[in-house]
Amino acid sequence: MNTQQILKDSEDRMEKALDVFRNDLRGLRTGRASPQMLDAIRVDNYGTMSPIRDVASVTCPDASSIVIKPYVAESLKEIEKAIRASDMGLAPNNDGKVIRLSIPAMSGDQRKKIVAQIKKSGEAAKVSCRNIRRDGNKHFDDAEKAKTMTEDDRDKGKAKMQDLLKAYEGKIDALSASKEKEVLEQ
Known part of the structure; x- marks a missing residue:
């Protein structure tokens, strides 16, 4: 696998992890019927x-x-x-x-529990993305060991993988913050 293939595969997998997190958030009770x-x-x-x-x-x-x-x-x-x-x-x-x-109105305690659940689910999504990064980095190491990639290319690929991870962690944080705000404001 070359750098582009590894990054594309990792990005696809991170997008799936983000979709799972979005679906988890949709199922949460926020005080409004859905x-x-x-x-x-x-x-x-x-x-x-x-x-x-x-x-x-x-x-x-x-x-x-x-x-x-x-x-x-x-x-x-x-x-x-x-x-x-x-x-x-x-x-x-x-x-x-x-x-x-x-759908009854939620109490303050229920809201706090749901916010904690959002944070836990968001952290699980981030861990999933970090595991995907680990797998991608392993592919870079394996390609370098197999002499299909130079050390410089491996290091550049790992840097791009880290940037990809940061981007997806940012998306997860933004979704979490948005849902927490929705839960706490109602």
């Missing part, structure tokens, strides 16, 4: 665990409620059971056709 809050919940759909979006329509008629309308009426009880089993602390209100979820 269909993405339910993305992590899986429902037993004829023996297969499926996301709620695959078995029902999820909408937010206002900022403090979510309405779930199953495509098949029989899955109503399974959706309700999955929501109750989740650690989101939501109480589903089943009227026989749809499930309504009221």
Whole structure:
């Protein structure tokens, strides 16, 4: 692998780590209703665990409620059971056709816990990016040992890899700060 290939592979992998972090942030409860809050919940759909979006329509008629309308009426009880089993602390209100979820306002303690969760998730994303950098640096070392790259090229590649890592850590920090601000302001 040459320098460009190693950097491209590492950048693609860091972008995937950033996408995972973005998806983690979407699923966090911020006091405002959002269909993405339910993305992590899986429902037993004829023996297969499926996301709620695959078995029902999820909408937010206002900022403090979510309405779930199953495509098949029989899955109503399974959706309700999955929501109750989740650690989101939501109480589903089943009227026989749809499930309504009221999103209560968050207390100061809940906000602090969510901010701590954001920081923990952000740090995990950074660690993932650092592991990708380590793998990329190993590729540079291996290429230099195999005499397909000079020492200077290896060192320049490692410097570019470090710059790439700093850029992605900055993106992760910016996403974290934005989400923390959103959680604390409401």
